Amino acid sequence: MLVLGSGPGGQKAAIAAAKLGRRVAVVDRPDMVGGVSLHTGTIPSKTLREAVLYLTGLTQRDLYGQSYRLKEDITVADLTARTQHVVSRETDIVRSQLSRNHVSLFSGTGRFVDDHTVALREAGGGRERTISAEHIVIATGTRPARPESVEFDGRTILDSDNVLTVERVPRSMVIVGAGVIGMEYASMFAALGSKVTVVEKRAGMLDMCDVEVIESLKYHLRDLAVTFRFGETVAAVERHPRGTLTVLASGKKIPADAVMYSAGRQGLTDELDLGRAGLAADPRGRIEVDEHYRTRVPHIYAVGDVIGFPALAATSMEQGRAAAYHACGEPVARMHHLQPIGIYTIPEISFVGRTEDQLTEDSVPFEVGVARYRELARGQIIGDAHGMLKLLVSPEDRRLLGVHCFGTGATELIHIGQSVMGCGGTVDYLVDAVFNYPTLAESYKVAALDATNRLRQLDRIGE
Numbered sequence: 001m002l003v004l005g006s007g008p009g010g011q012k013a014a015i016a017a018a019k020l021g022r023r024v025a026v027v028d029r030p031d032m033v034g035g036v037s038l039h040t041g042t043i044p045s046k047t048l049r050e051a052v053l054y055l056t057g058l059t060q061r062d063l064y065g066q067s068y069r070l071k072e073d074i075t076v077a078d079l080t081a082r083t084q085h086v087v088s089r090e091t092d093i094v095r096s097q098l099s100r101n102h103v104s105l106f107s108g109t110g111r112f113v114d115d116h117t118v119a120l121r122e123a124g125g126g127r128e129r130t131i132s133a134e135h136i137v138i139a140t141g142t143r144p145a146r147p148e149s150v151e152f153d154g155r156t157i158l159d160s161d162n163v164l165t166v167e168r169v170p171r172s173m174v175i176v177g178a179g180v181i182g183m184e185y186a187s188m189f190a191a192l193g194s195k196v197t198v199v200e201k202r203a204g205m206l207d208m209c210d211v212e213v214i215e216s217l218k219y220h221l222r223d224l225a226v227t228f229r230f231g232e233t234v235a236a237v238e239r240h241p242r243g244t245l246t247v248l249a250s251g252k253k254i255p256a257d258a259v260m261y262s263a264g265r266q267g268l269t270d271e272l273d274l275g276r277a278g279l280a281a282d283p284r285g286r287i288e289v290d291e292h293y294r295t296r297v298p299h300i301y302a303v304g305d306v307i308g309f310p311a312l313a314a315t316s317m318e319q320g321r322a323a324a325y326h327a328c329g330e331p332v333a334r335m336h337h338l339q340p341i342g343i344y345t346i347p348e349i350s351f352v353g354r355t356e357d358q359l360t361e362d363s364v365p366f367e368v369g370v371a372r373y374r375e376l377a378r379g380q381i382i383g384d385a386h387g388m389l390k391l392l393v394s395p396e397d398r399r400l401l402g403v404h405c406f407g408t409g410a411t412e413l414i415h416i417g418q419s420v421m422g423c424g425g426t427v428d429y430l431v432d433a434v435f436n437y438p439t440l441a442e443s444y445k446v447a448a449l450d451a452t453n454r455l456r457q458l459d460r461i462g463e
Contacts, residue, residue, distance in 0.1 A: 001022050002026075003024065004110050004136070005027075005138070005140040005141055007304060008304065009304030009319055011035075012316075012320035015098070016325060022328060026098060027109070027110040027118070028106075029108065033094055034094040035141050036142065037316075041313075044086075049187075049344055052079065053346065054070060055078055059384065076167065107122060108120050108121050114276055116133060118136065134299065135299050137320070138303075138306060139303050140304075144262075144266070151239070156258050157259050172255070174254050176260070176263065177263055178200035181262045183205060183206060184343065184344050188346065196221075199232050205228075208355075209343070210351060233248065234247070243256055269287065277297060284308075285306070286308045303320045304316035307319070310339065310341075348406075348411055349406050349410055350411040350414040352418045353421055354392070366392045366393060366401050368392060369391040371388065371447035371450065372388045382440075387440075390402075391430075395455055398428060403421070407440075408440065428448075428452070431449055
């Protein structure tokens with residue numbers, strides 16, 4: 001098996017095939033081992049978030065006052081030191097895992113010669129060699145999509161890759177796009193003290209999330225002086241000696257030190273010569289696959305962001321493993337439909353299952369149980385008085401229909417609800433379970449008791 005790309009999907013495909021006794025090779029640029037996820041995406045952005053929370057002392061201000069700061073003048077060097085350390089360590093781990101599993105790592109870039117052969121151009125513009133394989137997995141990932149009308153310079157007009165290499169923390173910033181990436185960076189720069197304006201052509205943001213959670217996030221971000229311009233489109237971005245001027249189609253003009261575009265992602269397929277393998281990509285550079293992650297050429301698979309939604313590191317890993325198992329004739333179950341979503345805004349958001357709006361639209365009755373962090377001893381200890389956990393429960397069979405969490409540790413907490421839902425458990429399990437005290441996980445018991453009290457009232461009315 002030959003794997004093009006060493007990100008989360010490529011790694012897991014390669015290692016899974018190697019463990020099944022196949023001879024495996026991975027092709028990637030030497031500076032990108034671990035993929036976009038490790039170098040410009042998931043890992044650096046989440047590490048940056050941790051550095052921001054630590055250095056600003058933002059999460060401790062309920063305890064120590066609004067003026068609390070760990071460091072008054074936070075520089076880019078302060079922020080990137082932690083990121084560079086984590087990325088370096090993670091790169092070593094990826095290399096070690098490939099080596100331990102006897103996966104050959106070729107440094108360079110690949111392009112198809114035919115449907116079984118890839119031409120490898122070695123790093124540094126060296127000689128080109130060909131590699132043939134029985135199965136090929138495309139896991140090349142994506143890059144930020146860049147509107148052609150915008151002149152990106154990597155200093156004042158940025159995308160989500162080069163925002164990590166800004167020379168200084170901007171005093172003011174415009175973020176175009178209120179999707180996941182845009183809102184994560186809006187949170188971070190607002191926490192650092194930047195005056196952030198978010199411009200979004202849609203009427204709202206993060207519409208896949210629970211409405212109450214999004215309203216809470218908007219409240220917190222407005223408290224950090226974030227301004228929202230919904231229903232607005234950018235007509236032009238002008239670069240001036242003293243900064244940038246974002247001109248909206250409505251005529252509004254927004255001055256700022258920097259502008260960051262978060263306009264979706266573009267598949268890294270344009271240099272693969274897909275046509276030589278009998279393949280093609282859509283205008284966004286994405287490759288179509290079936291339920292086994294096979295392309296239209298049965299022995300060529302594609303996994304990860306390059307195949308589109310959900311484009312998450314976690315799902316990419318599972319897609320890589322599933323593709324390798326299928327290619328090697330190993331039985332593999334379909335990926336479970338319950339996929340947790342984590343959004344690393346400040347505070348963070350995570351959910352699994354359906355939202356209230358989706359259940360209402362599908363005419364599915366539900367009852368709600370809520371636990372607020374301020375009611376939990378652990379919430380008081382950590383200084384998070386705003387977090388919450390919401391359970392959506394079926395009044396017919398008491399199963400969990402959705403779990404929504406907002407606040408500290410949300411992306412960790414969600415897996416308890418995911419496990420109960422995945423095993424077909426009911427709210428009664430959470431009522432009867434004993435949780436460590438004091439913990440945030442105790443919120444499940446509090447929310448479950450709230451839901452069952454509401455269900456009991458329904459039953460009494462019906463008697």
